Amino acid sequence: MAGRDSLPQPPEQSPGDTGAGDDVGVRLKAVRKLYGWSQRQLAGRAGVTNATISLIEQGRVSPSVGSLKKVLDGIPISLSDFFTLQLDGNPQVFFRAKEMPRVGEGSIEQRLLAPDNEEPSLSLLYETYPPGSDTGPELLTGEGDVGGVVISGRLEVTVAGESAVLGPGDGYCFSSCRPHRFRNPGEVDCVLVSAKSHPIV
DNA sequence: ACGCCCAGAATAAATACGCC
DNA sequence: GGCGTATTTATTCTGGGCGT
Numbered sequence: 001m002a003g004r005d006s007l008p009q010p011p012e013q014s015p016g017d018t019g020a021g022d023d024v025g026v027r028l029k030a031v032r033k034l035y036g037w038s039q040r041q042l043a044g045r046a047g048v049t050n051a052t053i054s055l056i057e058q059g060r061v062s063p064s065v066g067s068l069k070k071v072l073d074g075i076p077i078s079l080s081d082f083f084t085l086q087l088d089g090n091p092q093v094f095f096r097a098k099e100m101p102r103v104g105e106g107s108i109e110q111r112l113l114a115p116d117n118e119e120p121s122l123s124l125l126y127e128t129y130p131p132g133s134d135t136g137p138e139l140l141t142g143e144g145d146v147g148g149v150v151i152s153g154r155l156e157v158t159v160a161g162e163s164a165v166l167g168p169g170d171g172y173c174f175s176s177c178r179p180h181r182f183r184n185p186g187e188v189d190c191v192l193v194s195a196k197s198h199p200i201v
Numbered sequence: 202a203c204g205c206c207c208a209g210a211a212t213a214a215a216t217a218c219g220c221c
Numbered sequence: 222g223g224c225g226t227a228t229t230t231a232t233t234c235t236g237g238g239c240g241t
Binding site for chain 3: 055063
């Protein structure tokens with residue numbers, strides 16, 4: 001007689017060793033490690049046994065929705081967040097100067113933070129404008145918003161016909177679709193940190 | 202303390218059966 | 222045929238124990 005799980009299983013798979021089960025197990029293990037808990041610690045928080053956690057993580061069982069919810073009750077994470085969580089390992093958090101590649105061309109030095117982030121929601125640049133350098137005679141346009149804060153030196157920013165010379169501590173923020181241009185009118189390098197809400201590369 | 206394994210209990214779904 | 226109940230079966234889950 002058929003049990004409650006009458007779906008045909010590939011011969012090489014053991015009972016309960018479904019792809020979905022693997023995924024849940026891998027996710028559960030990743031989330032548990034994220035919080036630095038042992039199987040017993042998580043089991044204690046969730047009100048289940050450590051064996052249950054072990055079986056789920058190994059993909060030996062495909063937990064019911066009720067059981068999974070019970071386990072996740074022991075973790076500060078919702079069911080939806082659990083299934084949408086990115087498991088690409090621990091993304092790099094800190095970056096040394098030498099790990100920030102130079103992007104763009106010309107005399108202006110622009111170094112991109114988190115270059116390995118394939119789909120960034122935010123691009124951060126460490127920029128150095130030598131004296132007299134600028135982004136060119138043609139006004140720039142793009143997508144998203146841009147913003148920045150001058151660290152040292154002076155920076156002339158022109159946006160849609162309006163210009164201002166910014167010094168240390170000053171900043172700018174505008175929609176990149178507005179024609180704009182940057183120039184260093186000073187005698188020393190201008191260093192700033194800028195951000196763009198659209199990928200640079 | 203950790204993760205894993207095992208045997209048994211509990212649970213849920215499919216099926217069989219009897220009654221109307 | 223439709224409905225309710227009993228039985229069967231597969232799966233999940235627990236408690237205890239093992240090796241590291």
